[in-house]
Amino acid sequence: MDRRRVTMPPRIPVSPAQIDRVVTQFYARVRADPILGPVFAAHVSxxxxxxxxxxxxxxxxxxxxxxxxxxxxxxxxxxxxxxxAHFTVWLALFDAVLEQELPTPLAQAWSALAHRIGRGLRYGLPSESTMADAPFLGEA
Incomplete structure (x- = not known):
């Protein structure tokens, strides 16, 4: 049995430099966003x-x-x-950066994956109604 490492082709053929640009531009927009900015600022110093x-x-x-x-x-x-609800804003900002930074086919493919990941994260969080029913534990 041949145990050499098998290299898988990329899921989406972007470059590491393109990934870095998208991430940098996205977080610049996040920091300036009135909804997401404060949430991230509370956790990322x-x-x-x-x-x-x-x-x-x-x-x-x-x-x-x-x-x-x-x-x-x-x-x-x-x-x-x-x-x-934050994921709607997150994905809109992310899509705008993808459209700005990448050729359309790459932007669309990456966006589709980001939306699938976003849906999974969104569904894994407590719903707004569940959170409303939770006991109040102090200042927000």
Whole structure:
């Protein structure tokens, strides 16, 4: 049996440099966004490591590189202030950056994957009605 490493073709043929540009431009928009900016600011104090980590996430998802080992669902649930409705804003900002930074076929393919991931994260969070029924535990 041949045990040489088999290289899988990328899911979406973008370059690492394109991933880095998309991530950088996206988080610049997030920081300026009146809805997402405060949510992220509550959790991210040093943007460079965060952007590097998310770059690794996308390299894993798009290029099939094994360079990310986080658990996005766990992180978003543990944050406590990430709401399902935030993903609509997140995806709109992300799509705008993809359209700006990539050729249309690549932007559309990456967007489709981002929307699938966003749906999964959104459904994994407590719903707004569930959160409304939870006991109040202090200041927000």
């Amino acid at each position: 040093d943007w460079r490591p965060h952007e590097e980590k998310i770059g690794r996430f996308w390299r894993n998802a798009l290029l099939l590189q094994r360079c990310y080992d986080g658990n996005p669902m766990q992180v978003h649930r543990a944050a406590g202030d990430v709401k399902p």
